[in-house]
Amino acid sequence: MDTKNQENSTSDNPTATASNALNLMWSFGINRNIPVVNMASDDRKIVLYATAHTGVLYDYETNKQQLLQGHCNSISCICVSNDKRWVAIADQGKDPTIVIWDAQNMLIYLDDTRVPVQTFFDPHKNGVLAMTLSNDSKYLATLSASQPQELCVWDWTSADNNLLHTLQLDEDIPLQTHISFRPDDNRMLISNSERQVVFYSWQFNELLYDVPSLTDKDFNRTVGNYCQSVFIRNVIRAFTATSVGNIVVWDNxxxxxxxxPLKKALKIVRVQEKAITYLTTIGNYIVTGDCLGHVKFYDTEMRLTNCVDLERNEYPRDATIHGSTFVIPNFIVSTSLAQIAHIVSDGSHVEILIKGHDTAINALATHPTEPRLAIGSNSATLEIWNYNTKQILRNRIFDKPTLIQCIAFDPKGAFIACGFTNGIIRIMDAITLEDLPQAIFKYSKDSISHACFSHDCKYLATADDDFAVSVYKSQLKNKDEPWVYLGRQRAHYKSIKGLMFGIALDTNLPRLISIGKDRVLVEYDLNKSSKDDLQMLSTDRIEQSAIPTCITWYPPITKENFLLLANDQFKLKLYNSTTKMCRKTLLGPTYGSPLQKMEILLQENPNGNRYLAFITNDKVGLQILPIDGNPHRTMALMAHPGRVTNMACSYDGQHIFTSGGSDSTVFMWKTNIEALEAAVHLGGEDMVPFYNLMDGGREGELFAELENYFYYAQIRTQGIDTMESRKVSTKVALRQIPYIMRALGFYPTEQEIDDMVNEIKFSEYIETEKFVEEIDLESLIKLYINHRPAFGIPPGRLNEVFKILGIEQNGQYTIDRGDLLKVLQSKGEHITESELAECFGTLLGYSDIGGSLETASYYPTDNSETLLEEQLSENISANTFAEQVLGFPISVDQTETQNEANSN
Structure with a gap:
């Protein structure tokens, strides 16, 4: 990285738009699969490259970035006009776009808001695989990413985005991965796949194509796979590079x-032994790049003129046959190792501008007191960045094939722990990245997934993919052995989703807690643990059906000490850190996928609010605390087009960093708390946001029903048959909560009922030491909104259950009637035979609510099982259960079909 102008770089990009709560400020990384474009001019040194779903204009003299956003998918191709003014960027995937930018204005006006000049939505069904701009910048040609492949030519400068030509290639033509215009004739194009070259021509406002044949037998030599194809100005011939070092020359x-015009292969020129990976032109020179890092220049007769060896940093000044002067401008090259180099044409100087990661990035950590970011990748490379100056302070490459999976700084910033996929944990000096003496441990055969230090720096805990937690203890007074292995405990039987240290309120000693996919929360007894004997203090099953996804300590904004847990049902739950009782269930952020990681920002606003940063599968967001279920107190935006693998927050809460895994990119986001707070008021005050979460809102049928049920519950509490005067109240007894919820179509389990009742019952106990015995209407609405399923119960869920419990017969999964009754009584929450009879009596319509089959006056019997045999078939399918027992209006299969049609 060029560091000569680092002092001019600031942590904030002056061109960034700060109107959002989160604003992308910097991109660490490069997409090595997309060629880099040299945008340099006489007064600016600029390169254009892609990272994940963002284009980057990087000024390597001033060390500043212009970030070109507007895509939801990974960028698939970039092209630039001949004068380097117009930049077109396209992506590939669902809802694809092509965005065209005026690079000249962005580079001149540093305060520009970076609004694109043109955007094409859904140009092709699955996005764009290749595209190019004509020499005069008037036309844009795009190739679709799906077969049969489609070629479109756009007059993008016209007001109505005129689509001039559309051509569908035959299905037997392989996907064309590269396309270019002829420089001196906009009516001619060339494209190629690995095995086929296609020539295109406009004739009488019609786009036609020719597919010339070329096999190994034609010239009695191996052709190889095609790399790229180009035309040269004022030359009729076209050229295609191949994987065996050939250049195919095409002629009319x-x-x-x-x-x-028809084309044929005129000759095959063997220019080298190794594969050519890139082909382009500079002036009248044909330029190739190969797998060995050589850049070679040929004239139109395919005679070698000059060569650059990037690996040896060699650049001969004069390699022409006649000894003539070789003159070309400085140029940029990019490599398969995610490097960008600047080549000075008048000498032998090769300057490395960017060293990115060529493998996935999963590990991130930030320094506790300084602007430092640690990045670890699957290429076994660990980097320490100063994220204010964008300068690499230190890096270390470990022996392969070890892959870095997690990183953690200690609270003082003196040490850094690094966990690897082979089970090794290293404790290193945070400045030099050198291993501490006797501080390389391998007590696991599986990948280290989590690592964290205690607040007093005395303990380091790790979790691995073998569902085990290991603890290491500090003994810094012993310089020869500063860290020792304390013990390992396999406390979970499924993957560990969270591992963290806390502080005991009464003793200030560290507490260690882990949460697993097995729904078990484990606390470890560090005081009673000894070498090779890690003790557990408690194990609690804290979820009934939901799967925990992440956990953190709730900040001290309440008198009660809480653990904050997120699950896969889009709920956030607060648990008392001592009793492990669920004290509150709240609707969490609902942005397509559940929360995968969350962290409290060390930042407050003048109102005293605290904030929670989180990531989902593909988004990063912020949540205002305290959490109450109001969706307007949270925001999120697309972080990476694939999967967000990790998140880290700066020590001052000003920045959030996200890694994109396979896209080899880390994004730096600037937090804007004022914008987040302002957005809250747009959703309304007090109960308005919760009314809006109900079907129909405050004036809808659901609210009216709930209001009626609320007053019916008052009547039921006072007695239905009483003749005494009714007492009008604004509250109902807590024991009426389950009846109201079920009347609204929400059927909680007994455990969920206990959680709801306890949430209200203990809500004021810390302040008053008294239990709450009644609930008002507004609190009941919040309770209903926060506890009901976030997206309802999908009809397909019933089919999933029958697939698990049943046997396939004639394309349907069925359960034996007796087995179904047995499962209902023996699995899950306990239910007696009489309670089961009561439920079926109500569902089948033979008794009132609270009655059973035995008490049905019009269907007298003392054998409920016999009645069920008469009413239910011997083998019960999902449709039978839905229609006859639950009373669904349509079958499950029909519902799934309708849902699939709606989603499509």
């Missing part, structure tokens, strides 16, 4: 009946 062989 006449025209067909339609007037389409």
């Amino acid at each position: 062989k006449g025209k067909d009946k339609r007037g389409l």
